[in-house]
Amino acid sequence: MAELAEVSAPPASEVLAQLGELRRIAIVPALNEEASVGRVIGEIRAFDPGFDIVVVDDGSTDRTAGIAADRGAHVLRLPFNLGIGGAVQTGYRFAFEHGYDLAVQVDGDGQHDPAQLPAILAPVLSGEADLCVGSRFAEATGYQSSFARRVGIRVFAFVVSAVVRQRVTDTTSGFRAVNRKGIALFAADYPHDYPEVEATVMSVKHKLRLREVPVVMRERAGGASSITALRSIYYMTKVLLAIFVGLFRRYAVPLEEEHRR
Amino acid sequence: MTPLPVSIAAAVASFLLLVVVFELIRSRRLRERYALLWLLTGSVLLALSVWRGGLNTIAGWFGVETYPPAILGAVGALFILLVLLHYSTVISRLSDQNTILAQRLALLEQQQREGLTGPSR
Numbered sequence: 001m002a003e004l005a006e007v008s009a010p011p012a013s014e015v016l017a018q019l020g021e022l023r024r025i026a027i028v029p030a031l032n033e034e035a036s037v038g039r040v041i042g043e044i045r046a047f048d049p050g051f052d053i054v055v056v057d058d059g060s061t062d063r064t065a066g067i068a069a070d071r072g073a074h075v076l077r078l079p080f081n082l083g084i085g086g087a088v089q090t091g092y093r094f095a096f097e098h099g100y101d102l103a104v105q106v107d108g109d110g111q112h113d114p115a116q117l118p119a120i121l122a123p124v125l126s127g128e129a130d131l132c133v134g135s136r137f138a139e140a141t142g143y144q145s146s147f148a149r150r151v152g153i154r155v156f157a158f159v160v161s162a163v164v165r166q167r168v169t170d171t172t173s174g175f176r177a178v179n180r181k182g183i184a185l186f187a188a189d190y191p192h193d194y195p196e197v198e199a200t201v202m203s204v205k206h207k208l209r210l211r212e213v214p215v216v217m218r219e220r221a222g223g224a225s226s227i228t229a230l231r232s233i234y235y236m237t238k239v240l241l242a243i244f245v246g247l248f249r250r251y252a253v254p255l256e257e258e259h260r261r
Numbered sequence: 262m263t264p265l266p267v268s269i270a271a272a273v274a275s276f277l278l279l280v281v282v283f284e285l286i287r288s289r290r291l292r293e294r295y296a297l298l299w300l301l302t303g304s305v306l307l308a309l310s311v312w313r314g315g316l317n318t319i320a321g322w323f324g325v326e327t328y329p330p331a332i333l334g335a336v337g338a339l340f341i342l343l344v345l346l347h348y349s350t351v352i353s354r355l356s357d358q359n360t361i362l363a364q365r366l367a368l369l370e371q372q373q374r375e376g377l378t379g380p381s382r
Contacts, residue, residue, distance in 0.1 A: 241286075
């Protein structure tokens with residue numbers, strides 16, 4: 001399966017050339033990831049030293065923030081745990097305020113391999129998409145998840161595909177790249193729990209163009225998943241409700257010029 | 262058996278509750294997280310008002326022979342207690358977070374006034 005992703009991904013050199021002078025940032029949400037956050041920062045730099053890195057520490061009680069700062073990342077320490085949605089949005093706010101053109105989201109737990117950034121960057125760089133999500137299409141891609149999570153992924157994939165009228169296979173993936181339009185939207189409005197699902201729907205409703213590309217994800221390098229089976233059911237109900245209600249909302253198309261200062 | 266007008270009034274009231282909650286979520290004045298319990302309340306009350314036989318049976322279990330709609334009131338009261346208890350936990354969390362924010366702000370202001378050096382260590 002690893003070969004599949006490598007074949008479909010464009011060569012890194014080509015993507016790096018396209019990145020050129022673009023101001024780009026990697027948003028790394030992390031909660032108690034002292035074991036992996038340093039490596040993630042190193043790997044992003046190894047792919048492209050031109051990426052600024054902002055680690056959003058979502059109320060960790062370990063050395064996550066210290067390690068990230070030592071490795072030269074910008075660190076935003078939230079005073080208490082906001083949940084993944086609030087943490088990620090903090091990163092997008094940072095990216096928006098500081099005028100970045102391009103942002104990628106890479107989890108601090110090491111499950112996203114920065115070497116695969118070319119795959120998710122290419123559609124955004126070529127102007128084909130405003131938001132590009134890395135999807136682990138099948139289960140046999142080195143990524144093991146719990147039964148409840150697998151069911152959740154399937155249900156969300158089905159519902160989201162129907163709502164956005166486009167095939168979406170992995171709605172819970174937080175491995176994504178967005179252009180300035182996406183940064184502006186996510187800085188202004190980002191959902192809360194299991195935010196990737198709603199964020200996907202929201203982006204399409206806001207007329208952002210969405211692309212999904214296959215990637216291979218790794219086992220979590222450290223930390224513990226914050227999702228248990230019972231919570232999954234609660235979140236699923238909540239997110240499905242949010243999507244349902246969202247169908248009855250009217251969305252404004254974000255105008256980048258309006259947001260720019 | 263529940264008098265029909267009582268069933269109709271109860272059904273209309275719970276349906277209105279559902280509509281209001283839905284509109285509050287849609288207009289973003291109520292977050293999904295805090296709406297779930299309200300929606301559950303509305304749905305259960307609506308089900309019990311429409312399903313009159315069921316309400317009768319449940320009343321029977323509790324030995325309420327004379328006036329089954331009393332069960333509607335009891336269930337409603339139970340859910341309101343749940344919602345209130347839930348809000349108490351939410352307020353507790355918010356007030357803890359508020360304390361932390363105030364402390365952080367005070368520390369930041371001190372830092373800004375006195376520079377990054379602070380008191381000698």
